[in-house]
Amino acid sequence: MNITEKILAKASNKKTVSAGEIVDANVDVLMTHDLTGPLAVESFKKIGAEKVWNNQKIVIILDHQIPAESIKAAELHKTMRQFAKEQKIRLYDVGHGGICHQVMPDQGHVTPGTVIVGSDSHTCTYGAFGAFSTGIGSTEAAAVMTTGKIWFKIPQTIKIYVNGTFPKYVTPKDLILNIIGKLGVDGAIYKSTEFTGPTIHEMSIAGRMTLCNMAVEMGAKNGIIEPDNITKQYLQEKIPNMPDFTTLKSDKNAQYEQTIEFNVSKMEPQVACPSSVDNVKPVSEIGEIPIDQAFIGSCTNGRIEDLRIAAQILKGKKIKDGVRTLIIPASQEIYKQALIEGLTETFTDAGAIVCGSACGPCLGGHIGLLAADETCVSTSNRNFIGRMGSTQSHVYLASPAVVAASAITGKITNPTTLEAKQ
Amino acid sequence: MDPKIKASAIKLGNNIDTDVILPGKCLIIVDHYELGKHALESIDTEFVNKTKNGIILIGGKNFGCGSSREQAPIALKYAGVKCVIAETFARIFYRNAINIGLPVIECPGISEITETGNEISIDLETGKIQNLTNNKTIHGTNLPQFIMKILTDGGLIENLRKRLNKK
Numbered sequence: 001m002n003i004t005e006k007i008l009a010k011a012s013n014k015k016t017v018s019a020g021e022i023v024d025a026n027v028d029v030l031m032t033h034d035l036t037g038p039l040a041v042e043s044f045k046k047i048g049a050e051k052v053w054n055n056q057k058i059v060i061i062l063d064h065q066i067p068a069e070s071i072k073a074a075e076l077h078k079t080m081r082q083f084a085k086e087q088k089i090r091l092y093d094v095g096h097g098g099i100c101h102q103v104m105p106d107q108g109h110v111t112p113g114t115v116i117v118g119s120d121s122h123t124c125t126y127g128a129f130g131a132f133s134t135g136i137g138s139t140e141a142a143a144v145m146t147t148g149k150i151w152f153k154i155p156q157t158i159k160i161y162v163n164g165t166f167p168k169y170v171t172p173k174d175l176i177l178n179i180i181g182k183l184g185v186d187g188a189i190y191k192s193t194e195f196t197g198p199t200i201h202e203m204s205i206a207g208r209m210t211l212c213n214m215a216v217e218m219g220a221k222n223g224i225i226e227p228d229n230i231t232k233q234y235l236q237e238k239i240p241n242m243p244d245f246t247t248l249k250s251d252k253n254a255q256y257e258q259t260i261e262f263n264v265s266k267m268e269p270q271v272a273c274p275s276s277v278d279n280v281k282p283v284s285e286i287g288e289i290p291i292d293q294a295f296i297g298s299c300t301n302g303r304i305e306d307l308r309i310a311a312q313i314l315k316g317k318k319i320k321d322g323v324r325t326l327i328i329p330a331s332q333e334i335y336k337q338a339l340i341e342g343l344t345e346t347f348t349d350a351g352a353i354v355c356g357s358a359c360g361p362c363l364g365g366h367i368g369l370l371a372a373d374e375t376c377v378s379t380s381n382r383n384f385i386g387r388m389g390s391t392q393s394h395v396y397l398a399s400p401a402v403v404a405a406s407a408i409t410g411k412i413t414n415p416t417t418l419e420a421k422q
Numbered sequence: 423m424d425p426k427i428k429a430s431a432i433k434l435g436n437n438i439d440t441d442v443i444l445p446g447k448c449l450i451i452v453d454h455y456e457l458g459k460h461a462l463e464s465i466d467t468e469f470v471n472k473t474k475n476g477i478i479l480i481g482g483k484n485f486g487c488g489s490s491r492e493q494a495p496i497a498l499k500y501a502g503v504k505c506v507i508a509e510t511f512a513r514i515f516y517r518n519a520i521n522i523g524l525p526v527i528e529c530p531g532i533s534e535i536t537e538t539g540n541e542i543s544i545d546l547e548t549g550k551i552q553n554l555t556n557n558k559t560i561h562g563t564n565l566p567q568f569i570m571k572i573l574t575d576g577g578l579i580e581n582l583r584k585r586l587n588k589k
Contacts, residue, residue: 022566035449039492042452046579049586065450072450121490121514137492137518139578146582151568185437186484190513219484219512276437363446363489384441384488386464 031118043142098331098357130227164265172207181280189219297328301379320410458500473502481508486515523577
């Protein structure tokens with residue numbers, strides 16, 4: 001069995017499982033947030049159960065519309081706070097957490113080998129730690145709250161084998177955009193994607209999270225990476241009883257639907273052009289794209305490593321007149337770390353605004369929305385029509401390095417060419 | 423729920439994402455009928471005026487990709503969509519639709535035999551889809567029995583209520 005099959009077999013009390021089989025799996029952790037949570041609470045109440053199946057295994061994180069930008073959002077937050085209080089569920093409130101997919105692993109809710117579901121499509125991020133994690137809807141979340149179980153069809157798995165060394169300013173974001181560009185937005189529909197190879201196992205947790213986070217953008221049920229020493233080092237202070245995960249690996253004779261190989265050594269920074277995440281081109285081939293807004297943040301690229309590379313490029317520079325630059329650390333902890341390291345000062349001096357930890361403009365519900373005919377280059381994960389505001393606006397997806405370089409020049413820019421000019 | 427559905431079709435293309443079905447700015451709306459008023463407005467501001475008498479939505483590949491927002495199938499259902507037939511579905515949308523009692527049928531080839539305005543008749547139990555305008559018939563992928571039961575119960579809430587009461 002491969003790692004996804006092993007985790008799902010264990011969760012459904014089976015010795016083996018194979019692709020196509022439907023299993024009833026026990027859930028280890030359920031995560032919900034302020035935009036999908038209230039509907040889950042409504043459904044939970046309609047089901048008529050009084051208590052959740054296990055209040056220690058449910059986590060609520062307010063992150064999408066925080067701090068509340070409207071009375072309606074404030075009411076949704078109130079609903080979640082009341083429910084958390086009633087059921088004695090851990091809730092990360094404004095100022096105490098950040099983006100759910102960063103808070104979950106960083107606060108010890110993600111353990112290798114477990115099954116985690118969340119009412120957010122980017123729940124697949126925790127595959128970076130060797131967990132099986134996937135997004136579900138609100139009513140399904142309510143059903144999990146009630147029973148602690150969920151059905152899954154065991155997916156076929158695509159193995160993505162990555163070799164090579166990243167050139168300067170080429171990052172895991174460029175790799176995943178390149179992969180999605182090759183496979184297409186439905187290239188892994190219903191399937192599991194397993195990232196492996198030397199490049200993956202040398203990659204930081206931040207990079208692995210970026211890869212697994214965007215697995216859903218090619219339709220995947222989950223993205224997963226076998227846990228290793230880097231995983232152990234990252235999690236050891238966060239999980240009190242770290243399980244032994246030495247056997248949590250895909251067997252040598254494991255079944256894969258296909259294996260696709262990538263090499264990053266000669267890769268250029270990549271850009272996903274409007275309005276599909278698979279409309280990917282190397283930055284040198286997109287032509288001149290002037291921008292109105294640059295956004296560095298989101299569950300894809302709001303980590304300290306992302307802020308460091310952006311600060312390295314922005315240090316001592318001024319953002320181009322007419323470009324507004326939003327920088328949003330993925331969590332309160334990362335926000336603090338950015339302050340300690342002086343990154344916030346660098347950003348502020350350059351003319352960027354550093355906002356409180358939240359999802360921000362990524363889904364077009366809160367701050368930093370776009371007007372008609374405006375263009376944003378963003379480190380987030382989706383460039384759909386109207387994703388970040390007006391249906392007439394344009395979103396280009398890129399790495400934090402590309403977004404930072406673009407903020408300086410006012411057009412989408414390869415940080416390497418920017419550096420060469422100086 | 424009646425397993426037999428008959429209505430006229432509205433056909434869309436590939437990769438219709440949930441942001442297009444219901445934009446992020448609408449996620450603070452709680453009322454389901456209110457959500458319905460915003461269905462697909464990003465690509466067709468007149469959509470909700472075409473669905474008053476009930477329609478069958480025909481999608482291409484990867485229908486409902488993107489966000490896990492259950493408000494997307496809710497918006498379609500309350501706008502008057504009786505069933506979505508697509509070449510393939512994004513998995514979260516597919517589950518969400520079933521869980522809220524909106525029938526969905528995966529049917530490779532459906533886009534080729536259907537145009538907007540065609541009268542379509544569906545039998546959910548057999549998966550048989552008939553285009554009454556051009557007399558073409560096609561079969562969608564059959565749902566496993568337990569999933570069919572969720573649909574016929576009207577969604578996961580009612581299905582789970584029944585199962586829990588039995589215990």
